[in-house]
Amino acid sequence: MSTTERNLTWNDSPIQKADRRDQNGHHSFVLWLTGLSGAGKSTVANALQAVLHEQGLQAYLLDGDNLRMGLNSDLGFSADDRTENVRRVAEVSKLFVDAGIIVITALISPYQEDRDAARTRYEDGEFVEVFVDCALEVCEERDPKGLYKRAKDGQIANFTGISSPYERPTSPEIVLHTDNDSVVSCVAQVLDWLRAKQYIPDGQVPVESNQ
Numbered sequence: 001m002s003t004t005e006r007n008l009t010w011n012d013s014p015i016q017k018a019d020r021r022d023q024n025g026h027h028s029f030v031l032w033l034t035g036l037s038g039a040g041k042s043t044v045a046n047a048l049q050a051v052l053h054e055q056g057l058q059a060y061l062l063d064g065d066n067l068r069m070g071l072n073s074d075l076g077f078s079a080d081d082r083t084e085n086v087r088r089v090a091e092v093s094k095l096f097v098d099a100g101i102i103v104i105t106a107l108i109s110p111y112q113e114d115r116d117a118a119r120t121r122y123e124d125g126e127f128v129e130v131f132v133d134c135a136l137e138v139c140e141e142r143d144p145k146g147l148y149k150r151a152k153d154g155q156i157a158n159f160t161g162i163s164s165p166y167e168r169p170t171s172p173e174i175v176l177h178t179d180n181d182s183v184v185s186c187v188a189q190v191l192d193w194l195r196a197k198q199y200i201p202d203g204q205v206p207v208e209s210n211q
Helices: 017-024 041-054 064-068 079-098 112-119 136-142 147-152 183-196
Strands: 030-034 059-063 102-106 127-133 174-177
Touching: 017 079, 030 041, 030 079, 030 112, 041 059, 041 064, 041 102, 041 183, 059 064, 059 079, 064 079, 079 102, 079 112, 112 127, 127 183, 174 183
Parallel strands: 030 102, 030 127, 059 102, 127 174
Antiparallel strands: none
16 A cells, blocks of 8 residues: 555545435436447447436436547557556546436447456446447448548557457447447437336436437
8 A cells, every 4th residue: 555545535425325316316327338449339328318318317428539638638549558548437437426427438448357347346236338239340331530441551559450459248238239220229228228227217208210
């Protein structure tokens, strides 16, 4: 234990997580979206956040690219930096969960060990791993940011799926097949799972077809 750690004391808030959940009227948890670049993580996450907001639920999206422009701007894409990226996002997400909020993360998080480590930071039922499954060739065809082409041209090092591995989740709570199903269908699948587990109330406004 470092000198700094010995001088720290955890501050327990008189307002507990259960109090915030009661005020919001729903469970708080993290929906951890993982998948290849171009799989549709951010697209699904944005649509899902919009629907939850429309239904009056407290939800917030932590997008991987946005976080790398601020909180994680000092990190690259080496294995160690990816691990630290996931650790920081997990810690920030945990604060949102403690605040009684539904947090959605959308980041590649390619390593099973890192995702498992993230899960251990939460209480049972607070970490929902969502595998946004999409075939590599489909992701390459989409290539919305032109990243796959640049990676294959040698302009981007340590690119997941090309020069760096992606480890498929071994036992995710939810699997979305974005190479076959529409965004609307994927959002509906997540909502159905959450309602079945009583994470969110039943009888909410249905997903709009224009999402």
